[in-house]
Amino acid sequence: MNVNTNELGLGLLRQPKQVLFGPGQRRQLPKIVREVATHLLITTDARMATTQEFIEIVEAVTAEGIRVSIYSDAEPDLPRENILAVVERFGDSGVDAVLGIGGGSCLDLAKVSAVVLPHRAEVRDYYGEFQVPRPGLPVITVPTTGGTGAEVTCIAVVFDGDRGMKIGVASPFLEPYAAVIDPELTLSCPPGLTAATGADALSHLVESFTDRAKNPDPEELRTKLYVGKNVLTDVFASHGLSLLATSLERVAADPGDLQARSDTMLAAFCAGMAINTAGTAAAHAIQSPIGALTHTAHGFGVGALLPYVMRFNLPQRVAVFAELGRILGVATADQSELDQAHLAIERIDAILAAIGTPTDLKALGLTPDQFDFVADQALLATRLTANNPRELDKAAILEILRRGYDADHSWWDET
Structure with a gap:
């Protein structure tokens, strides 16, 4: 089976018994x-x-x-x-x-x-x-x-x-x-924490939407938490992405905007529902050792990594990133899939920059002499790396780190 195509048509959710959402x-x-x-x-x-x-x-x-x-x-x-x-x-x-x-x-x-x-x-x-x-x-x-x-x-x-x-x-x-x-509980959330958690939600949605589709067998469904991108996680991921397409920037501009806060919290809920079975991937695997070294917020770490991880994954996920461009409202079906995909990634870049997320790994305090350690530690997070749509090895992670450190937003080889 093709691990990047949900050939089973699988849908799987794990969820609380009840969810109550709304101000108050x-x-x-x-x-x-x-x-x-x-x-x-x-x-x-x-x-x-x-x-x-x-x-x-x-x-x-x-x-x-x-x-x-x-x-x-x-x-x-x-x-x-x-x-x-x-x-x-x-x-x-x-x-x-x-x-x-x-x-x-x-x-x-x-x-x-x-x-x-x-x-x-x-x-x-x-x-x-x-x-x-x-x-x-x-x-x-x-x-x-x-x-x-x-x-x-x-x-x-x-x-x-x-x-x-x-x-x-x-x-x-x-x-x-x-x-x-209750979105009212986020109104007093400090701007830095709002930005970090918003970047975390955005990374959850992007990674779950572009994840590997694993086509699990019954034993894997019984013993593995993350069983891949599927038709039900896509429902939540796509809706969450459509909300964050505007809400994060609105919250950054006006922290007291309750509707923007509500949209952001609903998107974060959708992201949680999606990653519960699709999982997170490369950005989260690589962030963990970076966070341990630099003592920086998790959300800022995954936000700083996401632009470079998306570019790494793009060759395996052109059609999915193109769909993301349409969800975000920056691409139309009459454009080439690659153009749509590029517009999607650039829109995610713009949202992260607008909310104040660090845009490169140097800003987190990471240094090139730490790259080897980060790559080795990231590869130990097999629960996460197994979700990435493009195979991750040490050389690939080192290149992601190099590009992230240099703020290199060029496109990877797409052949």
Whole structure:
């Protein structure tokens, strides 16, 4: 079979039991929590825990007669130590549901806590795909940024300091019970975080839409989280891309534009739904070691890489990038496919630049003497590299890094 064509006509989604979307919908949380909890653990970060919105949510849930415990020390890039602290503090407390509110790390902490707490597990036992043995506690996710898609994905990314790398816990048992997506919660999101998470959402959508179509057999469907680009992920990816085609620039121009915030959050949700089975690819695999070296935001890293990864993948994905150009509204069917594809990639470049994402790897602080290390580490992320539509080897990654460092936006060999 051709791995870049969905010859099976496969469609596969993994998704929460319920999703509530819209301004003000956080006010439905007490009723949702009451369905599953008598003692709720909330995972969040120190900033969010002091906000009026958070205090109101806690008070409303408590008013339903539900006991609430709070862990407010979640850190960016979810260090393993956060998970160990949750288990130590709440392992014997009788928690029967977990609510994560905040950015991706807060939500990932909720999802992982929900499986390690009842099983008294060490999170390292769950690294990889399909290693969680059975369902955990119900999880409710409440994102406050428009980008990671963690509110609907069945993966959590943990930074293991002893191993010096980020590792995924990937299992359908991490799928949330409910996701409550309220765009009003993003209105206070700082401009830098808005840009970084927006770039992350855009990269999710581009990578899932242009991913490899793997034509998995029944065993692969049973044991692999990422089974390739498919007809259902394309529905979400294409809609998300059509929204971000205008919303990200509108948010950057006017952070108080609630409609633009809503469109961006809906697009991020769509991206989460798409990557849940299609997965991310080269940009995410390469960013991880770059982020570890430069201590730069994940979203800025994937945003800086995306223009060069798209150009690398283009020869294997001309028709798909052409379709992307039409979705973004910059190409028409009467143009050649290659012209349409070029216009699509240039439009993604323009959106990233407009929202303030670094446009080259030098801006992240990466240096050429680090290229070898980054390439070697990126190749270890086989769960991601296997999704890339064009084969990745060390030479290819080194060339992506060189072009990204030099801000070289020329086209790769398209023959």
